Amino acid sequence: MEYVIELCDVTKCYEGFKLDQVSFQVSKGCICGFIGQNGAGKTTTIQLILDIIKKDGGSIRVFGGDMEKDGPALKERIGVVFDEMGFHEFLTPKEINSIMKHIYAGWKEDLFFDYLNRFSLPVKKRCGSFSRGMRMKLQIAVALSHGAELLIMDEPTSGLDPIVRNEMLQIFQEFVLEENHTILLSSHITGDLERIADMVAFINRGRIILSGDKNEILENHGLMKCKKEDLKIIDQEDIISTRQSAFCTEVLVSDKNKCRQKYDKMVMEQATLEEIMIFYVNRSLGMV
Template identity: 40%
Template sequence: MLKITGLTKRFDNFELGPADFSLPRGYIMGLIGANGAGKTTIIKLILNMLEPDGGEIKLFGKDNIAEESEVKQHLGVVFDNNMFVDAWTVKDIGKALSGFYRFWDDRKFSALLKRFELPDNKPVKDFSRGMQMKLMLAAAMAHDAKLLILDEPTSGLDPSARDMLMEILLEYIADGAHSVLFSTHITSDLERIADYITFVDSGKLLYTGSKDEFVDGMRAVKGGPGDLTPELKSKLIGLRSHAQGFEGLIRAGDARLFGGLIIEPVSIDEIMVYTG
């Protein structure tokens, strides 16, 4: 579905890569990292909105640059801000997109609008943040996109809107023919729905693979000021020191080395905090 090999991009004060990861058909991948880590840069490179300095991106087995027009027929994109003309209504958007996408389905678009309870006669500029996200999602799904790419779609949404989005994405991949690349810093969403995780920090990929292996393979360790020997410190992936001692991130396989110290499971969010 998506295969990235040796991807690099250099800016004056930031460098991405080299990045290598892939997303198979029928799964959801969470693209995680702090703001500014490189998540949006990766998405813009996939969409050919930025030119890479090196590497290759394949979508559906096709080069994303050489075969851009064909590739984008099968992509659906949801950004964290409105991408439509402010004065357009839902009807205007449907009319415009039906002329671009070969597989546009007016009935499916109308059904999604009804499900999302979106009015068809209001300009997009009058939509709330949640309504705009639902509109972009409806447009992305109405042309039978095989891959959905979402860039921080839940940022600023209330809990009920986020729950609806999670439910829709799980339905979307249920047939095994569709996939989702989901960029977010709200990791609780990914705890619920992601199959894979790609973790970006300061432009470097720290991990890509199974979400369960990512979480299950890490542990938090906590101890007092005198508990952290140089040997143990060398095993830490991340460290937070305080007056009462320390908290650190270790690989699950190293837990036995920390003897009687407190060892606890960790969440995706905690892993990001420890490594940030």
């Protein structure tokens, strides 16, 4: 299998936070969801991948190359979307085009204006007056207009209304229809990733707690519902963590099929990515 992004034992230390030996791979042609709560280390990881900040240890390879050595050539193949627009507010899309066409060798002016038209973005209006959704669409238009094979996006749907979010997700799905196109998408909105991601990586407090095929993760994990006193019956090794709700105790298990047979009197339900994230975070906080 060909990997577009490979992280191996990547570390980065800040005061009060440490990205601790983060390792995961993003396969070519897939959408990889990078999930974590606020402050988990998603943005730091993405900035390390893009060589925006320097790592303290480990290795990162993008398209099989080293960003530190071949950064400009590799970045030509990467489209980036950040949570904040990053363009100067007095610039118009037309001016952004005149800037970008002299930066990216593969810039396609016609394609950029096609995207602007598709997204109904005014060409001569200052982007400072754009709404959040429009700013995101502008970033995506820029990211898609230079022949990028890899899209790296840091919380692109955060703060958007459901209609615009849906539109964004459709665009991302269209992008990966081409076999050599890949997306790494960080978000704490697990519903979006559950919808479009092929693989996911969970990060919590600077550590990868779970990564792999999304469907496999969803298939393997289950939410068992039982009474509080029934917890004693369940083996500790089967429990990821528990949560008390108004009516019962919920137990996340990592091997749904095995636990269904083992604890046949208990109700087993499908866990969502959000629930899996919450339970794993609770586990890391010691709330087992």
